[in-house]
Amino acid sequence: MNWRKASLGVAFGLPVIALLAYGLTRDATAIPSPLPGRPAPEFELASMNGADTVRLSDHRGKVVVINFWGSWCYGCRIEHRDLSDAADLYAGRNVQFYGLLFRDTPENGKRFIAEMGGQSYPSLLDLRSRTAIAYGLTGAPETFVIAQDGRVAYKHIGPIQLHQLTAVIDPLLGGGAGE
Secondary structure, eight states: HHHHHHHHHHHHHHHHHHHHHHTSSSSTTTTSOTTTTSSSOOOEETTTTTTOEGGGGGGGSSEEEEEEEOOHHHHHHHHHHHHHHHHTTTTTTTEEEEEEEOOOOHHHHHHHHHHTTSSSSSSOOOTOOHHHHHHOSSSSSSSEEEOOSBEEEEEEEOOOOOHHHHHHHHHHSSSTTTT
8 A cells, every 4th residue: 555655656746856857957047039030129218318219210220239227236237337338349330329227217227327437328218118018028137239120139138248249249240349
């Protein structure tokens, strides 16, 4: 009788243990996005300074880097300098950087930028998170690189580094950042 109960326990327990073991081999942050290779969702957003409205369609023919961030986001602090350095590196080239404030207030965003020593590219307000939803955002920070033809070329979840940006942007421009 005890062998029968033990056999049933093993028969039901092994598949559960195998499924859990398989799950531990997967990277939870590697969520595949349907966007790369597809047209980037259009947006029309006010700039954080309140002076301009920015439309993605106005940048057709340029590489556009959009980074969703928030003042509450620790990863955003980690990547801030690399994003500003990348925007400086590609200044005057066919590349436009935008930060999109996500789930935050303009006041907190401005305070964050000041605390971080400034920002070399403009930030836009996605106050109702409609753009974040259109891009399938799972959290912040997330960065999207949009090619000149308006298609999403790359999506990065988590803090991005300068070398990762140049590795994506340079081929889209047909050369290196220093050319």
